[in-house]
Amino acid sequence: xxxxxxxxxxxxxxxxxxxxxAPANIPAAAPAPAAPAAGNEPQQxxxxxxxxxxxxxxxQDAVEGIKFDFNDGIRILFPHNGREYHVTFSxxxxxxxxxxxxxxxxxxxTSVKKFFIKFKLIIHHKGGKEPIFEHEYNAxxxxxxxxxxxGTIGDSIGWFSYVERFKQKHNCxxxxxxTPWIADVVRDQYPDITFIKPEETKNYKPYACYYMxxxxxxxxxxxxxxxxxxxxxxxxxxxxxxDPADIPPRFNLSAPRQIKDKYVVIAAQSSSQAKYWNNPYxxxxxxxxxxxxxxxxICIDKEAVHGCGLNWNYMPWGVEDYTGDKPLQExxxxxxxxxxxxxxSSGLSWLAWxxxxxxxxxxxxxxxxxxxxxxxxxxxxxxxxxxxNDMREDFDHFDFLWCPRHKGTDRHFECTRLISAEQxxxxxKKIPTFRPGKPKTDxx
Numbered sequence: 001x002x003x004x005x006x007x008x009x010x011x012x013x014x015x016x017x018x019x020x021x022a023p024a025n026i027p028a029a030a031p032a033p034a035a036p037a038a039g040n041e042p043q044q045x046x047x048x049x050x051x052x053x054x055x056x057x058x059x060q061d062a063v064e065g066i067k068f069d070f071n072d073g074i075r076i077l078f079p080h081n082g083r084e085y086h087v088t089f090s091x092x093x094x095x096x097x098x099x100x101x102x103x104x105x106x107x108x109x110t111s112v113k114k115f116f117i118k119f120k121l122i123i124h125h126k127g128g129k130e131p132i133f134e135h136e137y138n139a140x141x142x143x144x145x146x147x148x149x150x151g152t153i154g155d156s157i158g159w160f161s162y163v164e165r166f167k168q169k170h171n172c173x174x175x176x177x178x179t180p181w182i183a184d185v186v187r188d189q190y191p192d193i194t195f196i197k198p199e200e201t202k203n204y205k206p207y208a209c210y211y212m213x214x215x216x217x218x219x220x221x222x223x224x225x226x227x228x229x230x231x232x233x234x235x236x237x238x239x240x241x242x243d244p245a246d247i248p249p250r251f252n253l254s255a256p257r258q259i260k261d262k263y264v265v266i267a268a269q270s271s272s273q274a275k276y277w278n279n280p281y282x283x284x285x286x287x288x289x290x291x292x293x294x295x296x297x298i299c300i301d302k303e304a305v306h307g308c309g310l311n312w313n314y315m316p317w318g319v320e321d322y323t324g325d326k327p328l329q330e331x332x333x334x335x336x337x338x339x340x341x342x343x344x345s346s347g348l349s350w351l352a353w354x355x356x357x358x359x360x361x362x363x364x365x366x367x368x369x370x371x372x373x374x375x376x377x378x379x380x381x382x383x384x385x386x387x388x389n390d391m392r393e394d395f396d397h398f399d400f401l402w403c404p405r406h407k408g409t410d411r412h413f414e415c416t417r418l419i420s421a422e423q424x425x426x427x428x429k430k431i432p433t434f435r436p437g438k439p440k441t442d443x444x
Contacts, residue, residue, distance in 0.1 A: 054201065057077060063132055071208060073110055076110075083125070088123075089111070143173045147177040149211075156178060159236035166240045175193075186251070214227050225238055229391075251336075253336045265335050268344070275363065287317070291318065297319045298322050299315050304321065341358070361374055387415070
């Protein structure tokens with residue numbers, strides 16, 4: 001049955017809610033909310049959820065058969081017992097009443113806002129003066145689930161530290177839903193967090209559940225502020241109501257050094273052409289500079305060749321080929337001992353951030369506030385830039401050649417075509433761990 005949106009006079013502004021007459025028999029499980037465009041996951045009109053399931057019946061008992069929880073906003077389910085109630089919920093931190101209205105038997109009331117709000121719930125019998133039930137959000141010792149969408153490396157790594165901050169703030173039993181091969185690199189570093197696969201969510205009945213994602217088209221129901229204002233990773237801090245400051249995740253950095261010589265790690269491939277360094281001479285000149293200073297240059301992209309249609313990108317000339325579909329821990333073991341890392345606004349740069357090495361990030365289509373802070377961020381402000389963070393533009397996940405302002409003109413991808421090798425080399429020279437030297441005669 002379609003939701004009935006009600007906005008009586010005693011409710012505030014655009015903080016609307018849904019009231020749906022609930023059927024007598026609700027199925028044991030319901031699909032998770034509609035999936036956002038998370039990172040670089042393709043967005044479709046009716047795509048399968050990129051999250052696990054959540055219980056369709058609220059998990060907490062109130063009184064008289066009423067159930068509630070905070071899975072995907074506050075949810076209150078009233079029984080088919082012939083009684084009518086008055087339900088009120090408010091935001092404890094602001095004192096704002098978000099909803100206050102009478103219900104009908106079997107009503108199912110949910111908030112439209114799905115990010116963290118410290119709700120207070122009060123239920124009266126209809127016309128009654130004294131409440132029959134009150135509950136203020138308190139996640140201490142409760143099972144709370146945070147779901148990270150299946151797929152991309154950078155998003156999950158960027159968001160993960162906020163998951164731990166939520167656990168620390170609320171002292172809850174935190175269950176993190178995460179892609180297994182990404183969870184493998186953080187599980188041992190966070191023993192107090194339970195990691196599960198999306199298909200395992202049906203085994204839990206959490207007190208609360210929150211969904212991380214990048215929500216486009218001005219969505220402020222699943223995120224309090226459009227992520228383009230505050231950055232790809234910091235949006236998780238706002239969704240979870242914790243400090244949005246940059247904190248990289250912890251990785252296992254204990255493996256012995258594998259490469260005796262001094263070296264630099266690079267990653268040149270990405271999921272969209274807008275992310276590439278589209279200067280045709282850029283990588284060649286930078287790699288030549290590194291070789292002249294005695295560096296080995298290691299390329300760790302998953303693919304040596306990547307692209308779409310007639311547009312393909314090859315591993316830069318002159319690097320050592322460490323490409324391949326390898327476990328992330330193997331990538332960490334190589335990155336951590338490099339003098340520095342050079343990459344794009346893409347997943348392996350986020351991985352390098354957690355490896356505690358200097359990161360040179362080359363990006364024009366994102367504004368520097370979009371990613372973690374690095375003093376070695378390279379962008380050319382003399383040309384078109386930062387379209388990803390432009391509220392007037394929505395990223396097209398199906399268009400590999402997406403360039404919303406200049407596609408099909410001679411300015412296509414000028415944001416990185418006009419980042420020069422000279423600008424990148426000057427940035428490298430500022431890194432304290434950069435060690436000038438003479439070329440090695442036995443290397444390229």
